[in-house]
Amino acid sequence: GESVGLHLPTLSVQEGDNSIINCAYSNSASDYFIWYKQESGKGPQFIIDIRSNMDKRQGQRVTVLLNKTVKHLSLQIAATQPGDSAVYFCAEKENSGYALNFGKGTSLLVTP
Amino acid sequence: ETGVTQTPRHLVMGMTNKKSLKCEQHLGHNAMYWYKQSAKKPLELMFVYSLEERVENNSVPSRFSPECPNSSHLFLHLHTLQPEDSALYLCASSQVGGNQPQHFGDGTRLSIL
Numbered sequence: 429g430e431s432v433g434l435h436l437p438t439l440s441v442q443e444g445d446n447s448i449i450n451c452a453y454s455n456s457a458s459d460y461f462i463w464y465k466q467e468s469g470k471g472p473q474f475i476i477d478i479r480s481n482m483d484k485r486q487g488q489r490v491t492v493l494l495n496k497t498v499k500h501l502s503l504q505i506a507a508t509q510p511g512d513s514a515v516y517f518c519a520e521k522e523n524s525g526y527a528l529n530f531g532k533g534t535s536l537l538v539t540p
Numbered sequence: 541e542t543g544v545t546q547t548p549r550h551l552v553m554g555m556t557n558k559k560s561l562k563c564e565q566h567l568g569h570n571a572m573y574w575y576k577q578s579a580k581k582p583l584e585l586m587f588v589y590s591l592e593e594r595v596e597n598n599s600v601p602s603r604f605s606p607e608c609p610n611s612s613h614l615f616l617h618l619h620t621l622q623p624e625d626s627a628l629y630l631c632a633s634s635q636v637g638g639n640q641p642q643h644f645g646d647g648t649r650l651s652i653l
Contacts, residue, residue, distance in 0.1 A: 460639035471544070471630050471644035472583075479639055517583070521639070526571065526596055528642060530583040 440537045447505040449534045451518035454499060458520040462528065463492060463503045467514045475503070475516075505536075513538045543567040544645035546631050552651045553621065561616040561648045563631030569643075571636045572614040574606060577628040577647070589614065590636050618650075626652045 441447045453461075459480035464472035478485045478492045478501075485492050491504040501518050515535050519528040544565045553559050565572065574586040588596035589608040603625075605617040614631055628649050632642040 462641055464644075469646070471546075471632075471646045474641045474643060477639070477641050519583075523639060526573075526588045526590065527585045527598075528583075532580070532582050 437532070438535045438537065440539060441508050443508060443510060443538055443540050445508055447503075447508045447512070447536060447538075449503045449505075449516050449518075449536065451501040451503075451531055452499060453501065453518070453520050453529075455520060455522070455529070456499070457522045458529075459523050460521050461492070461494060461501050462519045463490075463501075464517045464519065465512075465514045466517065466533070472517060508536075508538050510538050510540065512536060543643055544631055544633055546629075546645035546648050548648055549646065550649045550651075552653060553618070554653050555621055555623075557621075558617070558619045560618065561629055561631075561650075563614040563616075563645055565612055565614075565631075565633035565643075565645075567633055567643060569633035569635050570611045571634050572608060572611070573632040573634075573642060574604075574614065574616050575630040575632065575644075577630055583630065587616075621650075621652045623652050626650055 462477040463475040465475050466472045476487045476492050478494050483494050489506045493502045515533040517530050517533045519530045521528050547562045571590045573588050576584045586600045587606040592608050603620050607615040628647040630647045632644045634640045634642040
């Protein structure tokens with residue numbers, strides 16, 4: 429079946445470095461993508477989204493890149509801080525549906 | 541994120557108990573969702589309500605029964621659960637139409653004895 433998955437289950441970076449979290453998806457009909465951050469004991473928190481008519485979108489310290497040709501999505505976090513330590517999920521959906529299809533998540537650990 | 545509030549935060553129940561999870565959203569959204577989050581598994585969509593009508597039921601066992609009395613409130617009624625139902629149950633809401641992000645509550649951690 430179609431699925432969304434993350435390349436790396438864990439990522440450790442030093443404070444101040446840039447982080448890149450990758451995500452592969454397989455549903456060619458997906459046209460909307462979201463990145464979520466989930467801290468321990470909390471629900472997923474919306475970070476940034478991107479629609480399929482774009483290949484890049486920037487937020488505060490975060491950038492999402494979408495490569496539809498290879499069905500790849502990435503989240504870049506600039507100047508990573510200890511507060512960025514969390515599990516990051518990518519999710520995708522088709523415009524016609526309600527369901528968000530989530531990947532398993534990548535755990536980001538920021539070390540001082 | 542306080543736009544979506546879930547109660548209780550933690551719940552321990554026996555397999556023969558009946559309990560309900562509650563979700564309330566203060567974001568003016570008109571779609572609400574229940575998800576199940578188990579360890580080492582992706583979030584699983586359980587139910588979707590759009591404009592107070594159930595529009596998706598992803599093969600969820602009948603021991604889980606959702607209720608959406610209005611666009612701001614969502615319940616999940618639990619009855620005769622199994623140990624494998626122990627998980628974090630997340631509620632989310634969004635605007636219907638087009639591509640809109642879903643906003644999540646902090647979940648109810650459910651443990652079945």
